[in-house]
Amino acid sequence: MTLSVAAVLAESAARRPDHPAITLGREQVTYRDLWLRARRYASVLAAQGIRPGDRVALLLPNGLAFPPAYFAVLALGAVVVPVHALLRAPEIEYVLRDSAARVLVCAGPLLAEGRKGAEVAGVPLLTVDAPEEREAPRLDLLAERAEPVAGYAQCEPGDLAVVLYTSGTTGRPKGAMLTHLNITMNVGVGMLSPFDFRPEDVLLGCLPLFHTFGQICGMLTCFRAGAAMVLMERFDGPGALELMAAHGCTVFMGVPTMYLALLDAAARDPRRPPLDRAFSGGSALPVTVLQEFRETFGCEIYEGYGLTETSPSVCYNQRAWPCRPGTVGKPLWGVTVEIARAELEGRIELLPVGEVGEIVIRGHGVMAGYLGRPEATAEVLVDGWFRSGDLGVKDADGYLSVVDRKKDLVLRGGYNVYPREVEEVLVHHPAIAEVAVVGVPHARHGEEVCAVVRARPGAEPGAELGAEIVAWSRQRLAAYKYPRLVExxxxxxxxxxxxxxKRELAARFGGGGGPETRRPDVRRPELR
Structure with missing residues (x-):
């Protein structure tokens, strides 16, 4: 059996050659033209010595170069290594060395950091959308004169397709190895349910393409369906609303901060796109935002859950069954999700329905492991399960609720406080636009619950409002849960x-904060 993620684009180009694949500004690229560009890029990369199995790093923002470069690498049977577009030179160097990249393809605006990282790592550089320079040939210009490769290389299902680097919040980033089977299965399953993509759909592509959500759930699933993607170089609420209205977008995918920005924009702009469905992931979306979005846009948000290491989708609310706000739905087809005892190391002990524990996953999306890190791989791939590091609970109907990250848990006076639970209460306060709850060191209780707040327009941040929030939350949360500190x-x-x-917030406010810190007077926290 052979398989390739490159078929996602190649097959849609064969079926729908003249249909728009990407629209960016005034430029529109059909599926035929996009696949042709990808094959020409592949020809240039092959001339640079790229062979099956080689790693090619892409330091490219959202733009017309990312999709053809991505599929060019896959067409050669090589491995794509997307690089976060905001990394600095030492971080880029680390990714290049760790992945053993053979070449870096870098966009012109990112050359200042990309070139330095590549030089230190000793990795050849190709540019796109940049002034032509002797030491950095332009991939896009060379491709204009190149004879396109005939098609795409055949790969085995277990061959590597993409290495995606995790955020590294617990140390140096690790490269999650995703196979052709991992990605094609996640895309094929997700296209049908939960995303329900159809050829006539129009997706707003506002998520970063170098990230798993925008790349696999967004770009690849859209292309697999032969639908159209309206690409946005950088997200902002007013711009997103304008694009969706102008292009008739039917699908939106975003993270909670994007939904908040869209609601802010909609309060000032009466235009409404013909949205049919929206999908949220990345972190918890307050139920109040779900309700407000439905009232404002007449569209349901389906909240889901996934990880880089699971290619990424695991669970989603979806049209196949009733949507339950506050949960992340049920597992995708072919994926099993259970709850295991979180404190155990080296083995999995499953817990009964209704108990909180670590979310563990098995199925077609689970990665092959962390690149070059057998010990780290062994820590998370246990007894056939992937240990997510997230805490969750399943109900009797199989719906999963994500309680929190294991590492975000606040341990106050011996009691477990789940920040998401506290946040779900605090967002109902009329002065709070957005809130993140973190734990900060406390001499008596070990950790104290701290609410970091972005106030609504018209509210005056300061000690008085902070004290009001503390008093308000005290009436609605158990004594060990409500925040004594508000920043x-x-x-x-x-x-x-x-x-x-959240770790940045905890570090910032855990040491007393900076000059902008405003604390209510809570010097005598009570236990009752």
Missing amino acids: FVDAFPLGPSGKVL
Whole structure:
């Protein structure tokens, strides 16, 4: 049996050659033209010595170069290594060395860091959309004169297709090895359910293509269906609403911060796109946002759960069964999800329905392992299960609720406090636009619950509002759960997928905060 992720584009180009694949600004690229560009890029890469199994790193933002470069690598049977577009030179060097990349394809605007990283790592550089330079040939210009490769190389299902680097919040980033089978199965299953992609759909491609959500759930699933993607170079709420209205977008995929930005934009812009469905992932979406989005856009948000290491989709709310806000739905076809005792190391002990524990997963999406890290692989691939590091609970109907990250758990006075549970209560406060709950060191209780808040327009951040939030939450949460500390920010630090970086918040406010810190007077926290 042979298999290739490159078939996702090649087959749609054969079936729907004249249908738009990508629209960016005023430029529109059909499936025929996109596959032709990819095959020409592949010809240039082959001339540079790229062979099956070689790793090719892509330092490319959302743009017209990413899809053809991505599929060019796959067409040669080589392995794509997407690089986060905001990395600095030492971080780029690390990814290049760790992945043993044979070449780096870098966009012109990212050359300042990309070139330095490539030089230190000793990796040849190809550019796109950049001034032509002797030491950095332009892949896109060379491709214009290249004879396209005939088709795509045949691969075995277990051959590597993509290496995606995790965020590295617990250390140096690790490369999750995804096979052709991992990705094609996740795309094929996800296209039918939960995403329900049809050829006439139009997706707003606003998620970063170098990240698993935007790349696999978005780009690949859209292309597999032969649908159209309206690409957005960088997300902002007003711009996204304008594009969706102008192009008649029917599908939106985003992370919670994007939904909040869209709702803010919709309060000032009366235009509404013909959205049929929206999908959220990356982190927990408050139920209040689900409700407000439905009222504003007349469209259901289906919240789901996935990880880089699972290619990525695991569970989703979907049209196949009733949507349950506050849960991430049921497992995808071919995927099994259970709850295991979190504190056990080296073995899996499954827990009964209704008990909180670590989410463990098995199925077609589970990665082959971490590149070059057998010990780290052995820690997470146990008894045929992938240990997610997330805490969750399943109900009697099989719906999964993600309680929190194991590492985000706040241990206050011996009691477990799950930040997401506290956040779900706090978002109902009329002055809170967005909130992240973290644990900060405390001499008596070990950790104290701290709410980091972005206030709604018109609310005045400060000690008075902080004290009000503490008093308000005390009436609605158990004594060990409600936040004694409230901090205010204008914006949250975000990771590549738009996820709030809670460890940065904990580090920032755990040491007393900076000059912008505003604490209510809670010097005498009570236990009752």
